[in-house]
Amino acid sequence: MYQSIDFKEYELSNKSEEIVPIESLNYLSTNYESLDYEVIENELYRKEEQKKGYRYVVQKDFSRWMTFFWIGVIVAFIGIIIFISIEIGTNFKFNMIKKYFDNCTKKDCMVKPYLVALILNLIPSFIGSCLIVYVEPMAKGSGIPAVKCFLNGIKVPKLIRLKTLIVKVIGVITVALGGLWGGKEGPMIHAGAIVAAGISQGKSTTFNKDLGALNFFREDHEKRDFVSGGAAAGIAAAFGAPVGGLLFSLEEGASFWNQALTWRIFFGSMISMFTLHSVLSAYHGHPGDLTYKGLLNFGKFDDLSYHIFDIPIFVLMGIVGGLTGALFCHLNIQLFKFRKRYVNKDWKKVLEVLIVCSTTVTISFLLILFTSDCKKLGLDPINHPIQLLEGTVQSLFHDTPDVFNTTTIVYFGIFAYFITLWTYGVHFSGGVLIPGLCTGAAWGRLVGQTIFHFFPNTNIGIYSLIGAASQLGGITRMTISLTIILVEATGSITFGLPLMICLMTAKWVGDFFSESIYDTQIDLSGMPLLAWDPPPLSSSIYANNLMTHPVITFKTKESVENIVKTLKKYSHNGFPVVEYVQNNELDEGKTLCYLRGLILRSQLIVLLDNKVFDGPLTNYWDSVTMETFREDYPRYSSIEDIQLLQNDLKLIIDLSRFMNPSPYIVQHTMSLPRIFKLFRAMGLRHIVVVNDSNEVAGIVTRKDLARYKVIRHMGKISVTELKFSNKME
């Protein structure tokens, strides 16, 4: 009965892995693992369910609400820390510069304040970039693409560690103090995700601490739900937009819509916004006043009325936003390639940040020097000492028509576009949201001022707002969540339609030429992101063509030796458990290999680690529970680290007690769209393909589905098969 396993050689079939440079497009990396949202309903699971009963259900539900409450509170406090640190730091900085300004009024002594400003900006930039480059590169940028991938079901290493959070928070503060063109809104999303993952799991890998609490949440699908909530809370804190946060989470993360989860996400977002508003109001001397708006504040639009004849103008502005956005994404790829080739050493990366910082400071000074009204453009340290970029956006939205002359805005717009482009992608911890809005607000205002020239009743602010939305929409292609974030930030529901029209136009025009900046980054990293829908016209691709085969399988009662050997030889994460029915009466004494379940590598590791072996002296059934498996989640030992005695190897593990006894299966004739929908809707990691007689024929995983990539270019749709590579940043 306990015969040796049949080691069919695993062949990579048509999936040759190439070693390709990181900047190559159209390659999927094989280095990313998937998350697994399946609940394994094995005997242990049922035992626990029956033992704990309905009270356990209620208790778990209550813990979920409490966890979302604390996620909201802590995310808000991170926002508060960032805000207050920036406020104190910027005040100090500008006071220093002001002193030098005040001490010399002649034009030729601008040099001293310039140098002081330069140094005061370079120091935080240097600290921030060193942290990213040398301590935790995962904290780079906004983190939105990585969070998106995580919610999609990809295991992104180090994404949700406490260390990443600390570097990110300090990084965001240094970015603002360094005067770099990066927003703190994207990073707040990433920070929210980390907080949520940390709180819900009750343990920290960075500190190697396990509180032992909330361990019933130690499953991928529970963690994902909390991370969705954390990201939403981040947006709620950053923009004062809880509904926008909720919709962002759904837009990027959800697949199966769950009413209760949505309600909890919304609750967490509300708590986050409420906490931030209360504390910041109190900090600014108005305790109990809850009118303080989020980290970002667009100011109050007195009048957001528009006319029918404005609609074509908004559409045109959407087109401009889409075109410039697509150009932005295209140039970003070129810059990425350039950087991979020439900025390939750590010190060069830090140097680039310092160069960007110096350039920003220098041009800002030159703009102040040569144009009379640039102080108004937020470069004025007195009016907007706290939030440089946000202040600029506010000025562009609200100032009266006489404040800016056209030339200044043109110069400023060009500067904004290119400095945003250059800054996005250097090693710092900031996002593109606010710089994008700022750039768009500049050219939007230009449109407004031009119209004002002919129709003096024009409200310039709305054009500035539409420009901002169009530009950001063209770059990020965010649709519904961005509309609602902007609606919430401006507080006008009626203005939702124009915003939607320009964002939709910007998205369509942008998609005509390129992918969004986030998807571009995901493509470059080779992460196997699954789209919302299966590729069109793919119903003649069958499970047969998709699956990896032959499959490495285990028998229901398998020898420890075979398990260890297999795990050492193959890196697979899921193994079908089969039963061989040797029926000599069938043709040629054929052995049928019937599927009995699916066992995960992580489960096998835990079983080996805890020596859950069937032997004459063992009676493990009472000592092994669900807790045994939860303890090690999510980072399990490597098979190489497991020490076994020679005697152990001869024992048996009864896999039938631990495996998932009824994994979702598909027939070999099932088409790609149907498999895709099943995989996406159920958040699967493995689908077992069976043939007509229910024998295991193959396995389909995320990479097999993600390789069919839909390319929409110049109005044409096509489907490309991506190649596999080993690239990873």
Add this chain to the structure above:
Amino acid sequence: MYQSIDFKEYELSNKSEEIVPIESLNYLSTNYESLDYEVIENELYRKEEQKKGYRYVVQKDFSRWMTFFWIGVIVAFIGIIIFISIEIGTNFKFNMIKKYFDNCTKKDCMVKPYLVALILNLIPSFIGSCLIVYVEPMAKGSGIPAVKCFLNGIKVPKLIRLKTLIVKVIGVITVALGGLWGGKEGPMIHAGAIVAAGISQGKSTTFNKDLGALNFFREDHEKRDFVSGGAAAGIAAAFGAPVGGLLFSLEEGASFWNQALTWRIFFGSMISMFTLHSVLSAYHGHPGDLTYKGLLNFGKFDDLSYHIFDIPIFVLMGIVGGLTGALFCHLNIQLFKFRKRYVNKDWKKVLEVLIVCSTTVTISFLLILFTSDCKKLGLDPINHPIQLLEGTVQSLFHDTPDVFNTTTIVYFGIFAYFITLWTYGVHFSGGVLIPGLCTGAAWGRLVGQTIFHFFPNTNIGIYSLIGAASQLGGITRMTISLTIILVEATGSITFGLPLMICLMTAKWVGDFFSESIYDTQIDLSGMPLLAWDPPPLSSSIYANNLMTHPVITFKTKESVENIVKTLKKYSHNGFPVVEYVQNNELDEGKTLCYLRGLILRSQLIVLLDNKVFDGPLTNYWDSVTMETFREDYPRYSSIEDIQLLQNDLKLIIDLSRFMNPSPYIVQHTMSLPRIFKLFRAMGLRHIVVVNDSNEVAGIVTRKDLARYKVIRHMGKISVTELKFSNKME
């Protein structure tokens, strides 16, 4: 080869159908069919896909957007028709009454105006109730429960017919003119759903017209998507709340979240709101002004600030709302039972409406007579001639503290609660949303005035608003969508947290005692609604226990005679297609029955209707296309109506060309939660259960899953197995 089918007798196994009175709870009706959201990827489908190519994909996508645009516009125009009709009618009515009032000033001659008012209210009430009772009973009430069931996947007969729409629209107008306590907001949701279904299908059963356009949308899943959009557009028009509309659709309808669909629903809602605002502004003499708010207008809250110490008060108010809401639902069931017993004839139903109407008018007059300030309670015809209930809500929200004395509000509150209760459920076309808000606003204002008595700085309006939300939340248990509808209607994001807190409390408290009013109605109707999540602790219920078996199957090549006989004998809607592999070498010459696909009753009917038979003289392969099947959607002939020649019966149909070749299958060991999730996420109608050797073992349908009902009562959770009955209203 073409042997006769093996007619295994279909046994109802443990599912005895009882004949039970309609008011019995805990029975599932077997009279409702399910919708089927699966795409049948048979040979015809692939042929069409390959023929039409990517251009077809783009074209279909464009048509979707255009359809959503028109849904938005037409839903808005229905709102406009309702609004303007009510405005004209009410103006006429109140001018008449005013004339009689003005003509006699002494108190004792109130009789004449009273009688005039009574008659002017009774006439429209009579017309409205006759329409519902004699013309189209499906147009009764708000329609929200039925739309919810449709979106859940239940085929509700006559729900989305043009006739129902016309009766509904006229009904809503008569309700408002008859002074009945019913809102027009719920009906707008139903109207939106009908409009969406009608436009997207390009045909009308009522008029027997087929435009032949948009026939690629003639599938259940496409129709459902449009209906979601229509319901959302209805809310957007009714409340000026496009985001709330979107979230309502998702809360009630969605299972698999789809980004593109969400975006289109939002687009349709925006268009609907925008159209309604533009046209109504123009109608009121302000063309181009887009500040006009939806059908419902809460008025502008100047100040919605609140303090920390208000939160416990809001929670207490939420508790009151939950308690009174639960009582409301409980009494509603009693009333329902009473009506089924005593109001069982058509004329009695009309009579009840007339009695309700007379009572409403009489008490309103008495309130005016005996309390000095009741004119302010919206019963004043001069200030709020158009929207009686809405006007009352506005007064309760905004009027200064001195306007109402406490006694008046107490009387009014009691009146409001009971008249709402009585009116909801009579045969008229109005919803509970506004009456619920009005009742809550009354006792909320009472709370506010009490607090004002001690703290004269109190803003009474916010308590009134919280009371309104709590009451409605307690009755409907709507959570996230109601929060956002109220946030949008009041225009204050900051006040979202208090609203959420009181709605959440109201829901929790209400759920402690009863189900929501909508779910109560669904229970009473016996519709097999599937919840969001599978019942807890049910992982030891297996497919084996759930499925219906033995199954009626067809062979891949089946004789016409057998098909006709089977369809006449059994009412099933899906039949597994199998192949019998007679392997004499196996034990006892066992025949294995391998699954090859699934064929629907509707497909078989179309095949029989079009005589798609394999015979010596037929070559149908080119003439049968997807269009053949779409033409008859969604109402197919009955098997009894199909006329076949004796010769036809001897022919064969090759089912393998038309069947769904790879239906989703589950193993007989799969647990209820896993089957439930698959069923819900993929919108299935049938799941085929296979045994270990891939033989067809049974079929699981909606009713098999819906019968496990979770009862949450008094803080305890339990799972009840519902019985089957034949009840249907």
